[in-house]
Amino acid sequence: MRHIRFDDDGTPIYLQIVRNIKAAIISGSLRGGDKMPSVREGAEAYRVNPNTMHRVLGELEREGIIFSTRGVGFFVAEDPHLVAHLRESEAARVTDRFLAELTALGLGAAEVRELVETSLGGANHEHPGRRGRP
Amino acid sequence: MRHIRFDDDGTPIYLQIVRNIKAAIISGSLRGGDKMPSVREGAEAYRVNPNTMHRVLGELEREGIIFSTRGVGFFVAEDPHLVAHLRESEAARVTDRFLAELTALGLGAAEVRELVETSLGGANHEHPGRRGRP
Amino acid sequence: MRHIRFDDDGTPIYLQIVRNIKAAIISGSLRGGDKMPSVREGAEAYRVNPNTMHRVLGELEREGIIFSTRGVGFFVAEDPHLVAHLRESEAARVTDRFLAELTALGLGAAEVRELVETSLGGANHEHPGRRGRP
Amino acid sequence: MRHIRFDDDGTPIYLQIVRNIKAAIISGSLRGGDKMPSVREGAEAYRVNPNTMHRVLGELEREGIIFSTRGVGFFVAEDPHLVAHLRESEAARVTDRFLAELTALGLGAAEVRELVETSLGGANHEHPGRRGRP
DNA sequence: GTGGTCTAGACCACA
DNA sequence: GTGGTCTAGACCACA
Numbered sequence: 001m002r003h004i005r006f007d008d009d010g011t012p013i014y015l016q017i018v019r020n021i022k023a024a025i026i027s028g029s030l031r032g033g034d035k036m037p038s039v040r041e042g043a044e045a046y047r048v049n050p051n052t053m054h055r056v057l058g059e060l061e062r063e064g065i066i067f068s069t070r071g072v073g074f075f076v077a078e079d080p081h082l083v084a085h086l087r088e089s090e091a092a093r094v095t096d097r098f099l100a101e102l103t104a105l106g107l108g109a110a111e112v113r114e115l116v117e118t119s120l121g122g123a124n125h126e127h128p129g130r131r132g133r134p
Numbered sequence: 135m136r137h138i139r140f141d142d143d144g145t146p147i148y149l150q151i152v153r154n155i156k157a158a159i160i161s162g163s164l165r166g167g168d169k170m171p172s173v174r175e176g177a178e179a180y181r182v183n184p185n186t187m188h189r190v191l192g193e194l195e196r197e198g199i200i201f202s203t204r205g206v207g208f209f210v211a212e213d214p215h216l217v218a219h220l221r222e223s224e225a226a227r228v229t230d231r232f233l234a235e236l237t238a239l240g241l242g243a244a245e246v247r248e249l250v251e252t253s254l255g256g257a258n259h260e261h262p263g264r265r266g267r268p
Numbered sequence: 269m270r271h272i273r274f275d276d277d278g279t280p281i282y283l284q285i286v287r288n289i290k291a292a293i294i295s296g297s298l299r300g301g302d303k304m305p306s307v308r309e310g311a312e313a314y315r316v317n318p319n320t321m322h323r324v325l326g327e328l329e330r331e332g333i334i335f336s337t338r339g340v341g342f343f344v345a346e347d348p349h350l351v352a353h354l355r356e357s358e359a360a361r362v363t364d365r366f367l368a369e370l371t372a373l374g375l376g377a378a379e380v381r382e383l384v385e386t387s388l389g390g391a392n393h394e395h396p397g398r399r400g401r402p
Numbered sequence: 403m404r405h406i407r408f409d410d411d412g413t414p415i416y417l418q419i420v421r422n423i424k425a426a427i428i429s430g431s432l433r434g435g436d437k438m439p440s441v442r443e444g445a446e447a448y449r450v451n452p453n454t455m456h457r458v459l460g461e462l463e464r465e466g467i468i469f470s471t472r473g474v475g476f477f478v479a480e481d482p483h484l485v486a487h488l489r490e491s492e493a494a495r496v497t498d499r500f501l502a503e504l505t506a507l508g509l510g511a512a513e514v515r516e517l518v519e520t521s522l523g524g525a526n527h528e529h530p531g532r533r534g535r536p
Numbered sequence: 537g538t539g540g541t542c543t544a545g546a547c548c549a550c551a
Numbered sequence: 552g553t554g555g556t557c558t559a560g561a562c563c564a565c566a
Contacts, residue, residue: 026239087239094239095249098232105160105221105228109254115229116250120243144549146556172538183558188539196330205538205565278564280541294507306553317543322554339550339553355507362507363517366500373428373489373496377522383497384518388511 017046017056019090022065025076026086036066036074151180151190153224159199159210160220166212170200285314285324287358293333293344294354304334304342419448419458421492424467427478428488434480438468 024030036057037045043053057074060066065082066074076082102112158164170191171179177187191208194200199216202208210216236246292298304325305313311321325342328334333350336342344350370380426432438459439447445455459476462468467484468476478484504514 087241091236091239091241091245091249092253094232094235095253098228099250099253101228102225105225107221107225111225112250112254115225116233116246119226119229119233120246148556173540174538183560185559186557189556191539202539203566204540207538282541307555308553317545319544320542323541325554336554337551338555341553355509359504359507359509359513359517360521362500362503363521366496367518367521369496370493373493375489375493379493380518380522383493384501384514387494387497387501388514 013046013048014052014055014059017042017048017053018059021056021060022086022090025065026083026090028083030076032076032078032080032082034076036076038073147180147182148186148189148193151176151182151187152193155190155194156199156220156224160217160224162217164210166210166214166216168210170208170210172207281314281316282320282323282327285310285316285321286327289324289328290333290354290358294351294358296351298344300344300346300348300350302344304344306341415448415450416454416457416461419444419450419455420461422448423458423462424488424492427467428485428492430485432478434478434482434484436478438476438478440475 021030021036030036036042039050039053039057042056043050046053057066057068061068061074064077064079065086066076068074079085099112102115107115155164155170164170170176173184173187173191176190177184180187191200191202195202195208198211198213199220200208200210213219233246236249241249289298289304298304304310307318307321307325310324311318314321325334325336329336329342332345332347333354334342334344347353367380370383375383423432423438432438438444441452441455441459444458445452448455459468459470463470463476466479466481467488468478470476481487501514504517509517
């Protein structure tokens with residue numbers, strides 16, 4: 001019998017770590033100016049090869065999320081809009097995956113809207129402080 | 135430094151396999167009346183312990199998706215609405231997770247709708263054969 | 269000569285324990301909201317493996333009779349109709365087994381009724397407090 | 403914590419074996435005139451002490467179900483009514499236990515009758531060949 | 537063979 | 552601590 005490989009959803013490890021670090025910034029547990037763990041520390045923490053960790057930091061630097069100071073290390077960028085930008089791009093990524101999954105199940109736009117409205121109706125997903133006046 | 139375990143998203147393996155099998159039924163690669171792989175075969179295929187595979191099949195049986203005949207094997211139920219029911223419940227699960235993720239990012243209902251509409255507009259997510267006439 | 273295994277009546281241990289716990293709830297020695305013994309304590313008390321005890325508690329949870337709070341323990345559900353429901357389902361189970369046994373002995377409906385009436389007449393099986401006034 | 407002993411329903415082993423042998427006679431797998439296994443064989447088969455097996459055969463002899471011929475062994479009695487008598491006494495025993503269990507659950511005579519009628523109605527428990535004329 | 541039960545023992549997340 | 556998951560491996564009944 002054929003061996004079925006399980007898909008962790010297939011995302012390469014280095015991108016999973018990238019996302020994990022972005023989540024840490026969005027949640028505020030990592031802030032502008034904070035020093036990142038060194039390649040060696042990060043590799044140990046995530047149990048990956050140092051090369052993989054290097055790739056992670058390189059990708060984050062390429063996206064302008066962190067920057068390096070030679071001989072010192074990597075630091076989180078001090079851009080005041082960093083969190084907002086990360087939030088937006090994560091939201092877009094999550095939404096794209098959501099629509100891809102529903103499409104794979106054979107649903108169309110109308111059914112997607114219906115599902116979203118039903119779920120929105122069930123719980124209060126309104127962001128606090130943005131509700132209309134009483 | 136603490137070791138961070140990477141997150142397969144944390145879902146237990148047995149539930150991932152359960153979902154995988156449901157997907158096979160939704161996609162039609164597994165049909166009503168089909169014999170499931172035996173506990174031992176499935177365990178080998180998914181590279182898990184037979185106990186874990188048994189748990190998977192037990193869970194599917196509990197949900198009425200498959201049934202077992204002792205000494206013979208497990209079979210997919212022949213309920214004509216099985217695929218429709220699975221599709222619905224999977225869609226609901228995916229939608230709930232989607233809204234939970236966006237809420238965690240701090241988005242409200244209006245922003246969710248906007249994201250969905252933008253993504254729906256971007257690509258053609260209409261189910262083939264369900265579009266209105268021109 | 270073949271070794272005959274004696275029959276605990278063949279019921280798996282985990283189901284015997286499940287029934288035992290239901291009896292404790294029906295009899296009132298276990299009440300809504302009560303904390304159940306932990307998996308490890310129960311395993312020791314019933315002299316079974318923790319896995320088996322976990323299966324017992326899992327089955328009771330699946331039936332809605334108890335619920336678990338991670339890191340805290342299992343508790344008896346606080347459903348006001350719990351005892352009545354358990355009593356009914358146990359009575360039905362006992363009755364089904366009774367009729368199956370008599371049928372296996374070759375008895376028909378008329379003979380079953382006769383046996384029941386004879387036995388009811390012999391002893392006082394009337395529930396206390398439900399008899400008519402003198 | 404106190405150790406809970408499980409009850410196999412408490413019946414002594416020798417009586418369980420006695421019942422088992424009676425069932426074999428009722429079912430016809432043991433017939434009038436058949437030779438019983440020797441004490442030593444029976445002890446091995448049921449995995450009990452020879453003393454226990456001796457007690458079993460003694461009890462069956464006392465009830466007139468088997469008889470012994472010195473130096474030869476035990477044989478099933480050739481009484482033409484043996485099966486009918488065994489059937490009746492087993493039916494009475496089963497019925498008594500049934501009523502005891504329902505009484506323990508707090509049910510009265512009316513509820514017992516209702517349960518029996520409901521269960522009799524559900525399946526066809528009529529003995530074949532005893533149904534009324536068409 | 538196939539499913540079903542059980543023990544032994546490890547490791548994890550959560551509180 | 553407590554529940555939850557998983558592996559390893561044994562033994563059983565049923566067909």
